[in-house]
Amino acid sequence: MRKNVLITGGTGFVGRNLTQKLVDNGYSVSILSRSKKTNTENVFYYKWDVEKQFIEAEAIQKADYVIHLAGENIGEKRWTKKRKKAILLSRKLSAQLIFDVLQKSNSTIEAFISASAVGIYGAINGQAICRETTKPANDFLGLTCQKWEAATLPFEKLRIRTVKIRTGLVLGKNEGLLKKLSPVFKWRLGSALGSGKQYMPWIHIDDLCSIYLEAIKNPEMQGAYNAAVTDDTNNQVFSATLAKVYGYSIWLPNVPSFFIQFALGEMANLVLKGRRISNEKIKDLGFQFEHENLETAIKKCLF
Template identity: 75%
Template sequence: MRKNIVITGGTGFVGRHLTKLLVANGFSVSIMSRTKKVNTENVFYYTWDVEKQTMEEEAVQKADYIIHLAGANIAGKPWTDKRKNEIVSSREQTAQLIYDTLQKTNTQLEAFVSASAVGIYGAMNGQAICHEDMQPANDFLGLTCQKWEVAADAFEKLGIRTVKIRTGLVMGENDGFLKKLAPVFKFKLGAALGSGKQYMPWIHIDDLCRIYLEAIQNPEMRGAYNAAVSDDTTNESFSKVLAKVYGYKLWLPNVPSFLIKLVLGEMSKLLLTGRRVSDAKIKKLGFQFKHTNLEATLRDCLSL
């Protein structure tokens, strides 16, 4: 009998790819959704209402594992005070609903795996390499991820093996941040942003999903893990490679920082700051990235 994995945020970019991988590896998947959808073979849909803190309890009762991906898109809308509250609360409230339902149904999980982000190290620039044992930054990105992970740590206190996946920029075909960048570079209008020196830790969607699978299958995985390739890609080097993939060299000057700040406000930090991260901890477990070459990854994701 297939073991069952509940995925929150399962209809999103990462969730869709992850569902396919899990089913292919012999699991059944239950996806939490705001609206009822038609079940397919080994993929089942259950409804929840996070604002009302209600969900179909059967989803949790049949779960062997839970993968928690749900949360408002941090780059989806400008960072007004209201939007900031939505970003944080969407992560805390969804985790709280799962936690309360677990206790109510007295369900015993084998593991709880939560998404997080390398943003926990903050909107920083510089040469410091970020390891999982570093303290969270005291800015919006750092505090958001910290609260996200604190919500996950509550499951650890219940005796459930808990894993937190600190994700970099996810690259995949026709989705993720490449979906917005590709048209600009395709028409030879690409340019580096600001100084161009900000680091851009990235990961191929296939490798990210394999890390989640590893978190389910490997009982040694516990705590936080960076999910990004340690190749020290900067915005400038990324932009040059992306232009190369489309068959030209960058010719436009860098987009000035002040212009990006004028348009995006505080959210401009997502584009103008970055961080170097270490992938040593996940590799120490024996995990091997299949996509480590930026140019090859971009060509794969863009089918070029």
């Protein structure tokens, strides 16, 4: 019998790719959704409503593992006070709901695996390399990721193995970061942003899904892991590489920082600041990245 993985946020970019990866590797997948969807072979849908604190108990009862991806998209809308509050609470409240139903149903799971982000190290530019032992930042990005990761603590207290995947910028086919940038660069209008020196730790969607699979299969995985390629790509390099894939060299000047700050407000920190990330910890477990060359990874996503 296939072991079952319950995914929150399973209908999003990462969730859809991860579902296919898990099914291909012999697991069945349960997905929590606000509306009932039609089940397919080895993929089952259950209703939940975080605001009403409702979840179909069967989804928890049959789960062997939980992968917690659900949460407000941090880069989707301008950071108003209301938006910030929603972002901060999104993963905490949904994780609490799963925990409460898990306890009420007297069920147990083998591991609780939660999405986090390299943003935990803060919206800061500099040369320091961030490892999992690096102190979290106290800016909005850092505090948000800390709250997301704190939502795993109740599961740890039940002696459930917990894993936190600190994800970089995800590259995928017609999805994620490239979906936003490709139209501009395709028309030869791309350029670097701000100074262009801000680091852009990235990861291909295939490698990210493989890390989640490893977190399920490998009982040694516990705690936080950086999920990003360690190649010191900055915005200038990323932009030049994307332009190269489309067959040209960047001819436009960098977009001034103040334009981006005017358009995005505080959220401009997402694109104007970035830190260097080490993936040494995940590699020490024997994990191998399939995509470590930026140009090759971008080509696979676009063509």
